[in-house]
Amino acid sequence: GQQVMQIPQYQHVQEGEDFTTYCNSSTTLSNIQWYKQRPGGHPVFLIQLVKSGEVKKQKRLTFQFGEAKKNSSLHITATQTTDVGTYFCAGPYSSGSARQLTFGSGTQLTVLP
Amino acid sequence: DAMVIQNPRYQVTQFGKPVTLSCSQTLNHNVMYWYQQKSSQAPKLLFHYYDKDFNNEADTPDNFQSRRPNTSFCFLDIRSPGLGDTAMYLCATSRVTGVYSPLHFGNGTRLTVT
Numbered sequence: 001g002q003q004v005m006q007i008p009q010y011q012h013v014q015e016g017e018d019f020t021t022y023c024n025s026s027t028t029l030s031n032i033q034w035y036k037q038r039p040g041g042h043p044v045f046l047i048q049l050v051k052s053g054e055v056k057k058q059k060r061l062t063f064q065f066g067e068a069k070k071n072s073s074l075h076i077t078a079t080q081t082t083d084v085g086t087y088f089c090a091g092p093y094s095s096g097s098a099r100q101l102t103f104g105s106g107t108q109l110t111v112l113p
Numbered sequence: 114d115a116m117v118i119q120n121p122r123y124q125v126t127q128f129g130k131p132v133t134l135s136c137s138q139t140l141n142h143n144v145m146y147w148y149q150q151k152s153s154q155a156p157k158l159l160f161h162y163y164d165k166d167f168n169n170e171a172d173t174p175d176n177f178q179s180r181r182p183n184t185s186f187c188f189l190d191i192r193s194p195g196l197g198d199t200a201m202y203l204c205a206t207s208r209v210t211g212v213y214s215p216l217h218f219g220n221g222t223r224l225t226v227t
Contacts (some may be wrong), residue, residue, distance in 0.1 A: 001173060031213055042203055042218040043156065050213075092212035097214050104157035 004091040006104030014112050019076040021107035025090035030092055032072045034063060035107040079111045119204050125225045126194055129205035134189040134222045136204030142211040144210050145187040156203055163210040194226040
């Protein structure tokens with residue numbers, strides 16, 4: 001199997017500042033997914049990246065997949081208080097005869113008003 | 114709206130007293146998963162069903178069992194809960210198995226073992 005390592009674990013920003021979280025793998029990933037979990041809530045799927053060097057945008061969120069497909073990042077421009085939560089990346093790992101998603105450790109974002 | 118529903122939202126049980134958590138889905142997805150999420154940690158996959166085919170993770174304790182009587186429902190049984198089983202239990206579904214299908218999570222059941 002393989003794991004995805006995610007940094008930083010915590011990030012505090014002032015409202016309006018930018019935020020980035022990074023996921024890294026020692027092996028090539030076929031794909032990577034990103035989820036957001038609000039405090040007290042459940043993870044919600046944001047996006048999936050599949051192609052080498054892929055960049056996708058959702059309003060103020062920009063998702064990137066590295067050229068080698070070993071790393072990914074989520075960048076939020078001009079954070080708002082509604083961005084508060086924990087952001088998880090999830091990548092594939094081998095579980096017996098099947099492949100499943102394993103979650104990174106998450107980055108907990110706090111936005112100070 | 115199609116969704117994943119978990120009951121109860123909060124559950125308190127005593128050490129060693131069996132407990133069952135339930136999950137239902139109206140998405141008509143083939144795959145249903147159970148995750149355990151402890152405080153400030155990532156969700157950890159316990160097992161999943163692809164249709165009626167049960168798949169257990171290698172490190173899931175024998176104390177945890179699951180049943181899927183039909184497409185819509187899935188249950189998590191904890192036979193003899195320990196204090197370390199205090200966690201949020203998340204049910205999720207996906208349309209197909211594998212790593213490309215996004216996961217749709219329920220609101221979770223927060224279990225406290227006393």
